[in-house]
Amino acid sequence: MSIQHRQLERMVDNIDSKFKLSPKVKEAMLKVPREVFVPSAMHHNAYNLDALPIGLNQFISSPFTVAKMTEYLESNGCDSVLEIGCGSGYQAAILSKLFRRVFSIERIDKLRREAAERFRTLDIMNVSIRFDDGQNGWEMYAPFDRILFSAAASNISDKLASQLAEGGILVAPMIESNDKQVIKRFIKKNSKLQLLDIKGECSFVLIKNNVENY
Template sequence: MSFFIKKIESQKCEKLAEDIDKIFPLEKDIKKAISKTPREIFVPIGFKHLAYKLDALPISANQWISSPLTVAKMTQYLIPEGADSVLEIGCGSGYQAAILSQLFRRVFSVERVEKLVSEAKKRFKELDLININVRYSDGLLGWREFSPYDRILFSASITNIPETIFEQLSSNKGILVAPIQKDNRQIITRFIKNGNFIKKEELEECLFVPTKKGTV
């Protein structure tokens, strides 16, 4: 029975990757990561039947797990190839970090809601994802001890990137991707850092929960 269940999960993951790829063509490694990550583990029991739909879903602490399509886009815009470490601001359910763990050697994720940190750690242990490090802290402070990071990803919207976060981004073509709040819109924005110069690229509109200060 256990093998059968795992086989069904695998088929659902693969179909999800195919559904995303039809809308947003995926790089091979990213498509593979999505096809190997069981999203149902990251959603509440009452929503498991919707886990492989292209929809955002509510999770604990009045937060949301992003649409798998959005997760795929954010991951691909990050350009993981050739990068070693990534910092995620806003771990949430842990689904985005689980995808990143298959593309980066070291994943660091900061979450301000203690309950979400505990739940994410349990999921990572269940999936044997040993290269993800999760910290209960104010995400806007980053995680300076292990910086600089080759990549930084915001999993919640923000108006302006704090200078302390840019300081933790590698100055050797480091890439940061974030949903930037601009007037009444949110725009996925990519920042590329070379030395002291930062190039900004606006990619597409999106919808995320806002980044908040402090911990709860």
């Protein structure tokens, strides 16, 4: 077993000791080497439970946060998921082990290209990435069983909400009036999003409604 794999196992066990992971999510996280998704200068910190900078004022989320967001999706029995904010691609890579089809939208084209290359390196074939404003969603492949925001939002567009399947779950870090962020889960019933529950405070990069073509 390589040093990196031992570090990965310790990281996942550390997360599991703080936040009980389901067997499927634990297995998914053990299949994705986090060092591939962080800058080479940060490889020595890849398996710490920290968010790390990836350039362009963006961050790869803490693996602890990724694990929680993944659990909140309740992926059992689901086929497709749409992620808003691909970033490094780490969250999408985890989702690729749980969903047959993963669609991810990234508003910074340089990050999209880098994430796509990482997926090729890891032979992840079931993730599709689009360069766009995430609030537009990806109508061609809708409806989605699940939608996950990997950046904090002040609102969820009607256009995006319309692309969630009836009975589907949407998980998003939402900005409150005092600038505090909390993770909210919504369920779609009778064609409308209804708040399911609030999972506590969080800290994410803010979502922006424009694209950046670097």
